[in-house]
Amino acid sequence: MKGIDQYLMRWAVQKYKRLRRRRSRAWQGLDKTAKLYPGLFAHWKLLRVGLEK
Numbered sequence: 001m002k003g004i005d006q007y008l009m010r011w012a013v014q015k016y017k018r019l020r021r022r023r024s025r026a027w028q029g030l031d032k033t034a035k036l037y038p039g040l041f042a043h044w045k046l047l048r049v050g051l052e053k
Contacts, residue, residue, distance in 0.1 A: 001043045
């Protein structure tokens with residue numbers, strides 16, 4: 001599942017110029033989005049269910 005998140009981070013870095021030199025900020029944004037919208041991507045839902053057990 002980490003590989004999917006890496007792909008999403010690379011996509012965000014390519015799409016938004018302000019993230020190109022700030023990969024840590026891209027990861028922070030991805031983490032924030034995952035916490036605010038856990039159902040946005042299917043693998044985030046699966047990970048959240050796995051953490052609750």
